[in-house]
Amino acid sequence: MKLFYTVNSPYARKVRIVALEKRIQIGLLEVVLADPDCPVKQYNPLGKVPVLVLPDGESLYDSRVIVEYLDNRTPLAHLIPQDLTAKIKVRRWEALADGVCDAAVSVMLEQRKPEAQQSSAHIEKQFDKVTRGLNVLNLDLAKKKWCVNEKFSLADIALGCALGYLDLRFAHLNWQESYPNLAKHYNVLVKRASFKQTMPVA
Ligand SMILES: N[C@@H](CCC(=O)N[C@@H](CS)C(=O)NCC(=O)O)C(=O)O
Incomplete structure (x- = not known):
């Protein structure tokens, strides 16, 4: 593969x-x-x-x-639960984390255009998605150790990737200050070998 x-x-x-x-x-x-x-x-x-x-x-x-x-290639440590209710929860976290990335990527591409061609309305609309998404992710996480059912899953991975991308492209947002639950969780995630080995490169 x-x-x-x-x-x-x-x-x-x-x-x-x-x-x-x-x-x-x-x-x-x-x-x-x-x-x-x-x-x-x-x-x-x-x-x-x-x-x-x-x-x-x-x-x-x-x-x-x-x-x-x-x-599903190996039964070792399922990251997507087999139980449907838990699986749907995990996939919703993933959908929102990926959606935050979609909006952030869209802003990044718009800002790469020559200034005269950039649409500030587009940038604002996409940044609103990022902010609303982070708000909900932060509230849903609350003080939980992991996103879903007290178990590390694809939800945590997708969330960590979205936050890592924001750090890479929009460090000035300083999301850690506004979203303390996410910041605490991210500090745990980045200590995992899988996160360390795949860190984005500025
Ligand atoms: N929904 C897709 C998004 C993939 C995506 O947008 N990838 C970007 C890189 S971050 C890309 O390949 N962009 C090239 C393009 O849109 O032409 C996924 O989850 O794989």
Whole structure:
């Protein structure tokens, strides 16, 4: 199995952390999406990372499909609960954490445009999503040790990847100050080997 990824993609990081936590060996193929010869389009018509290519040549995307596939490859330490109620809770955390990333990525891309072409209305709308998302994540986490059912899961991984991405791209937001529950949880997550090994690179 090989994974097309970029070092700073929070979605690809989520997949890499799941593979590390589950001790599943995957070959990592770093790509540059802006490169006209970037091979990702051959495997994912949407041209996005992550893409997991299976030994039989089939390719899997997006990150949510890949993590479900990996989690079911081995019974070791399930990161997505088998019980439906718990599973839906975990996947909702993931949806919100990924959604915060979607909005943050959108701001980052807008801010990379020449200043005259940037839309401040677009940036404000996307930042509102980030803020509302963080608010809900912080309230839902409250003082709990883990996001769902007192057990480390994909919910914690997705949340950690979203927070790591905000640190990378928008350090000035200083989200740790406004969202103390998230800050405490993030400090625990970043001590895990899987998080350390996949830290984004400024
Ligand atoms: N929903 C997708 C999002 C993937 C995504 O947006 N990846 C970004 C990198 S962070 C990308 O490949 N962007 C290239 C593009 O949109 O053309 C997932 O969870 O895998």
